[in-house]
Amino acid sequence: MNKVDLSVSIGSLQLRNPIMLASGTVGYGNEIAEFVDLNAIGAIVTKSLSLKPRKGNPPQRIVETPAGMLNSIGLSNVGVEEFIKSKIPFLQKYDVPIVCNIAASTVDEYAECVNLLTNENAIKAFEINVSCPNVKDGGLQFGNDVAAVGKVTAKVRTATNKPIIIKLSPNVSYIANFAKVVKQEGGDAVSAINTLVGTSFNIFTRKPKIFSVTGGLSGPAIKPVALAKVLEIKRNIEIPIIGIGGIMNWQDVVEFMIAGASAVQIGTLNFINPSAAKEILSSLEDFCIKQNLNKLSELTGSFLI
């Protein structure tokens, strides 16, 4: 028995601990399973799934920047049908909640994807990607438009009874408005934040370093921005928040929870240290013991401002 209760809830979604593995940083779980016992983590969020398979963008897709990286994968994925056929059976072997991340080009397509997946027992929640910066025909337009995010939330709500998490874009002036519409239209939680739009040039060729010119910035460089967005939502809207953005260690997890996150997602860190989730969990437990915290979830929104 753990001495400390690490469990958290995100609306009706109960997790054994707050450490989730972020979409697009753990594929469909099989590679990361060689480094982390999936049975020990809070939840795994799948690579964004679209109705049909997507090839993704040509290279170069990745460029490192100071304390961060830009990516422009272009939602390369196997599609919903193949996911059900070949990826769910692997994930089902583990006792880990699967959160299915969904990307689409139209409001109806989001709902169609969710509808096809909602009866899969292994899937415990949906995370709706309204904010991918790297595809031409979707993503950011939704993420930048409060009304569109409201429509997507409402439509997906009709397709499932499972918890709906909307992954919000940081590339907006007032993120709390988006959290507000998610709540109004029946969403259960928000993930904050997706990547920030960025770019990088080769100074000798004067060409952008990544094929699609701009990409999504992640890594420790974005952590202060992400924390401020989480705080902004927490102070204005009553909705569970999953904090994401540049988490590199257990201290960052604690910081996100203090700012208002009920759970967090580890992303870029998985590329660098694929066993990080495991290491963070054991340190979190030590922290709680030293701080005399019986429940880790007491940290959520505990900022003193």
Place this chain on the structure above:
Amino acid sequence: MFTVNAPVKDLIELDHKIFLQKIFCPEIASIIQPGQFLMVKVSNSYYPLLRRPFSVCDVEGGHIYLMFNILGEGTKLLASKKTGEPVDILGPLGNGFSYEGDYDTAVIVGGGLGAAPFPFLIKRLADKKEVMAFIGGRSIHDVITYGMKNLLTSTDDGTSGFKGNVVELLKHKISDLKKSKIKIFGCGPTVMLRALKEFSLENDFDCEVSTECAMACGFGICQGCPIESTNHKDKYLLVCKDGPIFNIKDVEL
């Protein structure tokens, strides 16, 4: 595939800013195959943030050798490691060369630092296959001779060996190549690999190449390193997982 902290033992300067970092890492040395690679984190700081891919240049007992030139912050840090300081290694990664099989002579073709994976391959081929090595570079300082066997060189400026590129040198030596059943192993800049593909297809030579691409993880989760497949146009292959070694017929270069 695992992570391990391994101490550096010696930094060897080969020529003109090309270095070999000797690292004591029996865990990797005992299982790695020629053509496989490692992702190396040279510091705990956030810059550089990501691991960097390195092919293993050579293996000697429990030691591995990484070949590099100083291009950015990461390689500068790697070169500045003092004896005994650890580097954080993730590996072995990727598929490695298929160097066994029905052929007599391994023809090694390297351009610049593309020679890096071959000393280890040549070592493994010893007593099994004949080896002919063709290494090219811009000038004599870019031509890597370490670990090579039966070496012919080419340089763009004629300062070492044949004046021209390394594939032109191969064409020049075509009659020698046709004396036995050969398999070509290539690694180098994309322009070289494209010329090598044309040359191999024209002459119906079996050819494997080591490819590279910017990547964040090295084992398939970031999806950052696509390479176009000749056979399946609807999806990319990944350099890290499906490669980095491909039959030259199977990839668009």
